[in-house]
Amino acid sequence: MSSDGSVTGDDEAVRTAGRGRRGPYAKSESRREEILDRAIEVFAERGVDGTSMRAIGEAVGVSHAALKHYFPSREALLVEVLRRREARLVEDVTARAGDDFTSLRLLADATVRNAAEPGFVALHTAMLATGVLDPDGEAGEHLVARYREARGRIADDLATGVMAGRPITEVADVAALLLAASDGLQAQWLLEGGTNGDVDLVRSYGLLIDLIGTRRGAQG
Amino acid sequence: MSSDGSVTGDDEAVRTAGRGRRGPYAKSESRREEILDRAIEVFAERGVDGTSMRAIGEAVGVSHAALKHYFPSREALLVEVLRRREARLVEDVTARAGDDFTSLRLLADATVRNAAEPGFVALHTAMLATGVLDPDGEAGEHLVARYREARGRIADDLATGVMAGRPITEVADVAALLLAASDGLQAQWLLEGGTNGDVDLVRSYGLLIDLIGTRRGAQG
DNA sequence: CCCCGAAACCTCCAAGTGGAGATTTTCGTC
DNA sequence: GACGAAAATCTCCACTTGGAGGTTTCGGGG
Numbered sequence: 001m002s003s004d005g006s007v008t009g010d011d012e013a014v015r016t017a018g019r020g021r022r023g024p025y026a027k028s029e030s031r032r033e034e035i036l037d038r039a040i041e042v043f044a045e046r047g048v049d050g051t052s053m054r055a056i057g058e059a060v061g062v063s064h065a066a067l068k069h070y071f072p073s074r075e076a077l078l079v080e081v082l083r084r085r086e087a088r089l090v091e092d093v094t095a096r097a098g099d100d101f102t103s104l105r106l107l108a109d110a111t112v113r114n115a116a117e118p119g120f121v122a123l124h125t126a127m128l129a130t131g132v133l134d135p136d137g138e139a140g141e142h143l144v145a146r147y148r149e150a151r152g153r154i155a156d157d158l159a160t161g162v163m164a165g166r167p168i169t170e171v172a173d174v175a176a177l178l179l180a181a182s183d184g185l186q187a188q189w190l191l192e193g194g195t196n197g198d199v200d201l202v203r204s205y206g207l208l209i210d211l212i213g214t215r216r217g218a219q220g
Numbered sequence: 221m222s223s224d225g226s227v228t229g230d231d232e233a234v235r236t237a238g239r240g241r242r243g244p245y246a247k248s249e250s251r252r253e254e255i256l257d258r259a260i261e262v263f264a265e266r267g268v269d270g271t272s273m274r275a276i277g278e279a280v281g282v283s284h285a286a287l288k289h290y291f292p293s294r295e296a297l298l299v300e301v302l303r304r305r306e307a308r309l310v311e312d313v314t315a316r317a318g319d320d321f322t323s324l325r326l327l328a329d330a331t332v333r334n335a336a337e338p339g340f341v342a343l344h345t346a347m348l349a350t351g352v353l354d355p356d357g358e359a360g361e362h363l364v365a366r367y368r369e370a371r372g373r374i375a376d377d378l379a380t381g382v383m384a385g386r387p388i389t390e391v392a393d394v395a396a397l398l399l400a401a402s403d404g405l406q407a408q409w410l411l412e413g414g415t416n417g418d419v420d421l422v423r424s425y426g427l428l429i430d431l432i433g434t435r436r437g438a439q440g
Numbered sequence: 441c442c443c444c445g446a447a448a449c450c451t452c453c454a455a456g457t458g459g460a461g462a463t464t465t466t467c468g469t470c
Numbered sequence: 471g472a473c474g475a476a477a478a479t480c481t482c483c484a485c486t487t488g489g490a491g492g493t494t495t496c497g498g499g500g
Contacts, residue, residue: 023447023497023498024447024448025447025448025495025496025497026496026497027448027496028447028448031448044353047349047350047353047354048268048346048349048350049350052486052487052488053487053488054486054487054488062448062449062450063449063450063451064487064488064489065449065450065451065488065489065490066448066449066450067449068449068488068489069447069448069449070448073488074488118352118353119353121352122349122350122352122353123349125345125346125348125349125352126268126345126346126349128345128349128407128411129267129268129342129343129345129346129348129349130267130268130269130342131411132338132341132342132345132407132410132411133264133267133338133339133342134267135410135411135412135413140411143411144411144412147408147411147412148418151418151419169420169423170427172418172420173420173423173424173427174427176405176408176419176424177401177405177424177427177428179404179408180400180401180403180404180405180407180408180424181397181400181401181404182404183400183403183404183407184399184400184401184402184403184404185396185397185400187348187351187352187400187403188367188396188399188400190352190355191348191351191352191355191360191363191364191367192355192364192367193355198368198371198392199371199396200389200392200393203389203393204393204396204397204400207390207393207394207397208397211431211432211435212431214435215431215434241466241467241468241475241476241477242467242468242469243467243468243477244476244477244478245465245466245467245477245478246466246467247466247478248477248478251478272456272457272458273457273458274456274457274458282478282479282480283479283480283481284457284458284459285458285459285460285479285480285481286478286479286480288458288459288479289477289478289479290478293458294458
C-alpha cells in the first residue's frame with residue numbers, strides 16, 4: 001500500500017493485526033500493468049480528450065470505478081504510464097549502449113526510440129501542457145523532478161567528458177538544450193508524418209550534438 | 221462568411237439577392253474577439269480539461285451554443301486563439317527588432333516574450349499533443365503549416381546570412397533545431413517556475429544561437 | 441471447510457458536455 | 471415604420487464523466 005492510497009506492485013505486503021488481509025490479491029500486479037498497457041493504447045487512439053477513466057476501463061474490461069482502486073485519478077494514471085515508459089526507455093537505451101556509454105549517445109538513441117511511438121510523445125507533451133500551467137500538480141511535479149534529474153545527469157556527464165573545463169552555467173545550458181531539442185524535434189518529426197517528412201530527426205539532433213562537441217574549447 | 225461556415229471579421233460582406241442580410245451584425249467582430257480573449261483566460265486558469273465551450277461561454281456571458289456560430293468546435297476556437305497569438309507575436313517582435321532584423325534575433329525575442337505568458341505556451345503545447353497524434357486534424361494542420369512556414373523562413377534567412385554557403389540540409393536542420401529548442405526551453409523554464417528556476421531561458425537559447433554562429437565555416 | 445474482512449469491483453447518481461432545433465435580435469429594403 | 475430574413479443566441483436533450491457508497495471476490499487463519 002503506497003502513500004497515496006493506490007496499490008502498487010512494489011509495496012511490501014501489509015501486515016494487519018489478527019485476521020484479515022495480509023496483502024494484495026494475486027492478480028493485483030498484473031491487473032495494474034494491464035491498466036497501464038491499455039491506457040496508452042486508448043490514449044494513442046483517442047487522444048487526451050478521449051481518454052476518460054471509462055474509456056480505459058472499457059478497454060481493460062472493468063468498470064471505470066475499478067480503476068480508482070489502483071490510481072486516484074486519470075492524471076495520476078497517465079503520469080504512471082509516462083513514468084513506466086521513461087524507466088523502460090532508460091533501461092533499453094542503456095542496455096543498447098554497450099561501451100558507447102555517454103549521455104549524448106543515450107540521448108540521441110532515446111530520442112529516436114521514443115519518437116517511434118507517437119502515443120508516448122503525445123502523452124508526454126500533453127502532460128507538459130498541464131504541468132506548465134500547474135507545476136505543483138501531479139503531472140507538473142513528476143515532470144519537474146524528471147527534467148531536473150535528467151539535466152543533472154547530463155550535465156555531470158558532459159562536465160567529465162566533452163565539456164570538461166567549461167563553466168558550469170554553460171554545461172547546465174547545454175543539458176537543458178539537449179532535452180528541449182529532443183522534445184521539440186520529436187514533435188516536429190511526428191507532425192511531418194515521420195520518416196518521409198521535412199524534418200530529419202536523426203540528422204538534426206546529430207547536428208546539435210556535433211555543434212556541442214566541436215565548440216571551441218570543448219574536448220575533442 | 222468563411223468557407224467553414226464560421227464568421228470571421230475579415231470576410232467581405234455577403235451580397236444576397238433582393239431583401240435580406242448584406243453582412244454580419246455590427247457587434248460580430250468585437251464579439252468574436254471577446255470570445256478569443258476570454259478563451260485564453262479560461263485556458264490559462266483551468267487548463268485544457270477545464271476549457272469547455274460552456275466555460276468559455278460563461279466567461280463571455282453567452283450560452284455555449286452561441287459560440288458555435290463563430291467557431292465550429294472547441295478545437296477550432298483554440299486553434300484560432302493560437303493563430304491570433306502567433307500573428308501578434310510576429311508583429312510585436314518585428315516592430316521591436318529595429319535594424320537588428322535577423323531570424324535569430326527575432327526568434328530569441330519571440331521565445332522570451334511568449335514564455336512570459338504561460339497560457340499560450342500551454343495552449344501551443346496542448347495543441348501539439350493533439351497534432352502529433354492527428355496531423356490531419358484541425359490543430360495538426362495548423363501546426364504543420366505553421367512549422368513549415370517558420371522553418372522555411374528561418375532557413376532562408378540563415379542561408380543568406382550567418383550560414384551562407386552551408387549545405388541546405390544543415391541549414392534546414394538548424395532551422396528545425398531553433399524552433400524545437402524554443403518550444404522545449406519555454407516548457408522547462410515554466411516548469412521551473414520561471415525566472416528563479418534552474419533553467420535560464422535567455423542564456424540557454426543564447427548559447428544555441430552562439431553555437432550556430434561560431435560553427436566552423438559559419439559567417440562571422 | 442468456514443469465517444472474516446480488506447481488496448477489488450460494481451451500480452447509481454449528480455454534474456458537465458456538445459448538438460439540434462427553436463427563439464430572439466438585428467439590419468437592409470421599401 | 472413595417473417587413474423579411476439571416477445573424478446571433480437560447481433552451482432542451484441525450485450522452486458522457488467521475489465520485490460515493492454498495493456489492494462481490496479473494497485469501498489468511500482457524
